[in-house]
Amino acid sequence: MPSPQDQSDDLYKDAILAHGPALDRLGRAYEADPEDRRDLLQEIHLALWRSFRVFDARCSLRTWVYRVAHNAAASHVLRSRRRRSQTLVSLEEIEEQGGIAAKEDTNQPLERAQVLEQLYSLIQRLDPLDRQVILLYLEGMDAASIGEITGISSGYAATKIHRIKAILADRFRNGGTHDHP
């Protein structure tokens, strides 16, 4: 029978194998500064590794991983917000401000890298809950999954998703991207 430590190590490896790239994207979405991002990712990995000592399989591995990772990242945001005197906004406030301001006002389709840059910039302005919802949406989750991870009602998640789609469509209309040759 494996020891609790071995079980924790195995679950950690499984989690990283399945969700490692998502955690990397989460780290980039929460922290723009590369040094701070490295620290944040280490914190997330550490929180996950420690958390598996008490993992009881009452929820799926994916739900557990996302909850722990987002909670660790939200703590990081609250901490750095105090340090940087940063103001975070909700999706509703972004919508009221007229969506995402483009760095260059052009009707030309954006390069993939530019779209990603603007997307990250939008996400980094959001308060933790909206940041979590938009990230989970971009990771391909439906309202029910988002509700299960974040603890918000599916109806509320669906409303947020609708708002996210409207904001993203407004800024990145018609797909908004083209490949570089």
Added chain:
Amino acid sequence: MEEHMTIHNSPDPLRSLWLNQQSESTSLSAEELRQAAHKLEKRVLWRNLREYAATAIVVAAFGYYFYKFHTLLLRFGSCLTIAGVLLMAFNLHRKGAASTMARAMDSQSCVDFHRSELVRQRDLLSSVWKWYLLPLIPGMTVFLLGLLQSMLAQPASRAHLGFIILWFATVAAICAGTFVLVARLNHSAAAKIQKRIEVLDAARIEPE
């Protein structure tokens, strides 16, 4: 528990772009995890040391006043201020030391976790007058009265009575004004946090 559908081949171009961007999947070795834990502990230690250093400076200053001044009021004021600063530092340490890492491990839902963080911050800010400002008031008041008494006791004080009273009133007003301002700013910050808590309450699934 059933896994919900993950739309990796989503027709949504932004989702596709998001999921297909270059991402690394790096697991940390046991040694790297130990280092990360050590780094985190060091950060908490530094934060605590900064608090202790600020406390030590104030304690040293009022310790010096206790040694230098000989009137009862100034010495009593110095002692009360030192006691107040120590109490304030103890409160700061007790209330601020809770490890967010430990709570993140609980794997509460994100809303519950975020809410508990906000509630902790709101309660800290709204009661700041009680645990941060109040311990300093008796010592500062007695010390200021001691200074006034010392100035009035000097032979030339009658000639400058108006100036001394004006000086005392100004210093007292600045101290009181600073305390009120700090309390009001914290109260207003707590009210803003309360609004964010209400937004989370409206969003969360009602506990059964």
